[in-house]
Amino acid sequence: MTKAATDPRLKLLDAALPHVPFDGWTEVTFKAAIDESGVDPTVARAVCPRGAVDLAVAYHRQGDAAMLAALKSENLEDLRFRDRVARAVRLRLEQVQDKELVRRGTTLFALPQYAPDGAKLIWETCDAIWNALGDTSEDVNWYTKRATLGGVYSSTVLYWLGDDSEGHVRTWAFLDRRVDNVMQIEKLKAQVNQSPTLSKLMAGPNWLLSHIKAPSRFPKGDLPGSWTAPRD
Template sequence: MHEITERLARAALPHVPFDGWSQDTFRAACADAGVDESLARVHCPRGAVDLAVAAHRLGDAELRQRLAAADLTGMRFRDRVVHAIMLRLDAAGDREVVRRASAMFALPHHAAEGAAALWQSADTIWTALGDRSDDFNWYSKRAILSGVYGSAVLYWLGDDSPDLSATRDFVERRIADVMAIEETKAKLRQNPLTRPLMEIQARLSACIKAPQSGTSA
């Protein structure tokens, strides 16, 4: 992310609860960051939409730092995923800022950006936790976790429980559901009747992903 974009995104955050991710917020961010609006448009041609995307990326960057510094020794893998999601929610900051972004990304013409942001957060979590899959699992893990994180955000926005305990319980239930699916897939790979089908699926998925080797979502 360019330094100017980061400055603008950070400068926009105090204005979002009052004006949303709007043109007014974009102009206020330019003024507060000391960036001429014409230059800001070079880096953020869509104005506040690009600032909202940049703010989300800042949250992912903070998550990477927190996970790198966290001691996950002794945690079950599912607990590491839950912990990562809770850290990402905390890194999101002001809930009203996130609420405004969620409303914007729910609009049809911004839905693709919203989906991409969730995917990026899921990819950040899996990568930070050491995922090395290179077949269909690479896609399925991120797609499933995108859904889990997206639902967790919506739950978190309305959670007034002490220490967000209700949100943690919600995330733990969703991750338990995901782990049950993964256990079923593992059994299918071990079953001599279904193993050939799973192997074919893995080879096809590897062929699909091969051209994208070395890139990230």
């Protein structure tokens, strides 16, 4: 038996998806999902306390999982690293079957009360991409890589939502330009580090940055914004 057949959240999500393009990630959609999925209303409210908002979160994470599965079947060895990043972002978008599901989610997570959820989901996507590509950074670069990719990913999603070109060729060209912009920033950082004068000017900031460490990869889920109290 598949996980979707036993996990009440996934059963609710499957039932909700046909309604989202018309009613959005709303209470109307959530009630319809309960009625059509056969999930007990009490269980539904237990696994999704915020109703359709929690289903929207589950939908995004389901897309991340599909992207990671697709990446495993890709041969990236002959690609430049910047092309591997671009390919991962493209694969993430290619997992979407209906743009309206993402459009409705973008509208939802633009609301002030849900903006933190949206930011966290983007961070999770970028973290998943970097981890899948073998990132091992443990210093401030752990943060800057994910933050920079977050900007690339977010802007590409917005462009993609309005792109009606065949095969989304304009979106992929836009994505390549954004990745190239990031590469230019990395080149500038390298030039600063190689310049004796600029290195002296940056000595203080670099000293401070050297004390920033990536969050522990254990326990799982130890991401920025979360903290686990030490045990006695």
